[in-house]
Amino acid sequence: MTGDRAGAPWGRVLRGAGAAALAAAVLAACGSPSERAEEGTDAEGLTVLRVGATPTPHAEILQFIDENLAADAGLRLEIVEYTDYNQPNAALAEGELDANYYQTVPFLEEYLAGNPDADLSYVSDVHLEAFGIYSQDAADLEDLPEGAEIGVPNDTSNMGRALHLLADAGVITLAEDAGDSPGVDDIEDDPLNVTVTPVEAAQLPRSLQDLDAAVVNGNYALEADLPTTANALAWEGTENNPYANGLVVRSEDAGAEDIVRLDELLHGPEVRDFMEERWQGIVIPVGGGQAEPTASESPE
Known part of the structure; x- marks a missing residue:
C-alpha cells in the first residue's frame, strides 16, 4: 500500500x-x-x-x-x-x-x-x-543505542501507524491529543533521544542498512524478506486493528x-x-x- x-x-x-x-x-x-x-x-x-x-x-x-x-x-x-x-x-x-x-x-x-x-x-x-520494527544490528529494543535513527513511512496514515507502534513499544511517548494519525511533531517524550526519519514506505527495507531501526509495512517487509534477514524487535498488535x-x-x-x-x-x-x-x-x-x-x- x-x-x-x-x-x-x-x-x-x-x-x-x-x-x-x-x-x-x-x-x-x-x-x-x-x-x-x-x-x-x-x-x-x-x-x-x-x-x-x-x-x-x-x-x-x-x-x-x-x-x-x-x-x-x-x-x-x-x-x-x-x-x-x-x-x-x-x-x-x-x-x-x-x-x-x-x-x-x-x-x-x-x-x-x-x-x-x-x-x-x-x-x-x-x-x-502487521507492521514490524526491524533492525540489522539491534537484537532487542533494549539494544537500540542513544540517539538511534529510526525510519518510518512518510505518508500520513502509515506514519501515524508507525509512531503508535513505537509508542506502544516504549521507544517514544506521543502527546495525548495526537489522535490516530500523529506526526513527528506529536512526539512528547523521547528517552533515547532518537531521530525519527520519514522515508518513502517502499524504500525502508533498503534504507535499513543506514538506519538503527525502521518501522516497515508488512508487504514491503515480505518483499525484502525482512522477517528472516533482519531482527524483528516488535510487532503491531492485531486486536481491533x-x-x-x-x-x-x-x-x-x-x-x-x-x-x-x-x-x-x-x-x-x-x-x-x-x-x-x-x-x-x-x-x-x-x-x-x-x-x-x-x-x-x-x-x-
Missing part, C-alpha cells in the same frame, strides 16, 4: 490469460465491469477485471485466485502491479482499473481528502499485515455482480488457506465472517 517497476503509468501487467485476453481487456477498459459483463468479454465468455495491486502479498493473492478460482466464478483477472502507493487510486479513479487491492481505510480516506473528485469506495477488509487491507472500486461499481463475486473469492476458504500457508501468520485473513485475529496471534 515506489521502486523501479512502477515507471509506467499502469505498472506491470501479469498476463495469466495470454494475448487474446489482454486484447479483450484493453478493448473493454472504458466500460464499467457491469457494462462489460453485459457485452461479453473474452473468447471464453469470462468477465475480465483489471485489478491494481502491490506485488506482495496482494498480486500473489489475486494470481492465486485467477489461476484456481476465477474461471468457475465467470471471471478472468488482469493484474496490474504497482510498487508505490500513489498510482493505483489515480488509475482506478480515471477508469484504467476496475478495482484495486492494496490499501487500508485510513489510507483511502487520506487520498480522498486530497482528491475530492475521486469517487471511490472501500468494499471490505480482506487481510491484515483498523489497518486491514481491502478491495476498493469506483463507487458506481460497488454493487456490481462481478465485483461482488471477486469479493466473495477473496474471502473464500481457499484464499484464507493460501494466505496462512504462504505467509505463516504474517498475512492474516480477516472479514468475510472469519474470526478476528487477536493480539496473541501476532507474527512470531
Whole structure:
C-alpha cells in the first residue's frame, strides 16, 4: 500500500490469460465491469477485471485466485502491479482499473481528502499485515543505542501507524491529543533521544542498512524478506486493528455482480488457506465472517 517497476503509468501487467485476453481487456477498459459483463468479454465468455495491486502479498493473492478460482466464478483477472502507493487510486479513479487491492481505510480516506473528485469506495477488509520494527544490528529494543535513527513511512496514515507502534513499544511517548494519525511533531517524550526519519514506505527495507531501526509495512517487509534477514524487535498488535487491507472500486461499481463475486473469492476458504500457508501468520485473513485475529496471534 515506489521502486523501479512502477515507471509506467499502469505498472506491470501479469498476463495469466495470454494475448487474446489482454486484447479483450484493453478493448473493454472504458466500460464499467457491469457494462462489460453485459457485452461479453473474452473468447471464453469470462468477465475480465483489471485489478491494481502491490506485488506482495496482494498480486500473489489475486494470481492465486485467477489461476484456481476465477474461471468457475465467470471471471478472468488482469493484474496490474504497482510498487508505490500513489498510482493505483489515480488509475482506478480515471477508469484504467476496475478495482484495486492494496490499501487500508485510513489510507483511502487520506487520498480522498486530497482528491475530492475521486469517487471511490472501500468494499471490505480482506487481510491484515502487521507492521514490524526491524533492525540489522539491534537484537532487542533494549539494544537500540542513544540517539538511534529510526525510519518510518512518510505518508500520513502509515506514519501515524508507525509512531503508535513505537509508542506502544516504549521507544517514544506521543502527546495525548495526537489522535490516530500523529506526526513527528506529536512526539512528547523521547528517552533515547532518537531521530525519527520519514522515508518513502517502499524504500525502508533498503534504507535499513543506514538506519538503527525502521518501522516497515508488512508487504514491503515480505518483499525484502525482512522477517528472516533482519531482527524483528516488535510487532503491531492485531486486536481491533483498523489497518486491514481491502478491495476498493469506483463507487458506481460497488454493487456490481462481478465485483461482488471477486469479493466473495477473496474471502473464500481457499484464499484464507493460501494466505496462512504462504505467509505463516504474517498475512492474516480477516472479514468475510472469519474470526478476528487477536493480539496473541501476532507474527512470531
